[in-house]
Amino acid sequence: MFAALRRLSVRQWSLAGLAFCVLMMLVALGLEHIGGLEPCPLCIFQRIAVLSAAAVFIVAAIHNPQGRLGPVIYGGLLLAAVLGGIGVAARHVWLQSLPPDQVPSCGPGLGYMVDVLPMQDVVAMVLSGSGECAEIDFLLLGISLPGWTLIGFIMLALAPLGILYRSVRGLWP
Template identity: 85%
Template sequence: MSRAGLRHLSVRQWSLAGFSFCVLMMLVALALEHIGGLEPCPLCIFQRVAVLAAAAVFLVAAIHNPRGRVGAALYGGLSLAAVIGGIGVAWRHLWLQSLPPDQVPSCGPGLDYMMDILPMRDVVSMVLSGSGECAEIDFLLLGISLPGWTLIGFLVLALAPLGILLGAFLERPGSLNGSRRAA
């Protein structure tokens, strides 16, 4: 498809593509957990939350399929915010994995325990500050750890909200519904 053709994709088409990629990312994560036996650390769980948040926005956007610039920009912005949050968490996770062993934070309490006794603000702060379990590298594929692959996934996923936003800001009003302009 040509670059000009990509601008003519509707919000629904971009959203379905983004939602499908979110489903793929979650299927891989769940397969690695339940088939591969890899337990997710707290940062992995936060990355999953970002994927699910983006998926929820994409699903609502696909169902609604706004035809105006404002609706498209709203869905594009919300899904991009979820993706950027995921990029930030994956980047933090990679940074923790890059630390020398003597600089890795000590392991803290489990996420379930923290969720039971601490306010959400404190849980988020503690998880993002990292723990020893998040710095462990349990799996490599082509020399890249799981947070690295997740970061790559989020960067690919960012194409969908960016496509929605591109359509919202560069196309003339009324053209976001997938119709083609006359040549």
């Protein structure tokens, strides 16, 4: 099985990663538009991380670089996007685990912050969390949506790691 994974091209890894990104976005949009769950600011940032990874997966699949440099660049960009998503999702899970008296107070909405504040301040305020991000609206098998998103990002990390492994495997005997 591992021999088969080592033979996958950058295009194949990228298409698999892209398919997983599409699945993650379909679930998120389905829960929002069909299930009626409104995304909080941290949820929006997690979606941005998924879309960022998807964009790089598309370019990598189209380009299908050979050799070592191209796959290392794509693998690094993908890993950065996925690690950003892991960080935001982990922060969201942590906020949800806080006792109610330690949850940050609710701040202004994301739309208002984007309109009024510089982007650096918006990012800092969103990542500091707010009360709405600490609410648990949905559980599946005892795991909240940010917990499932964290699991999804960890699984998604396999694609850039596969691309990176494929590009450097010839460096070792």
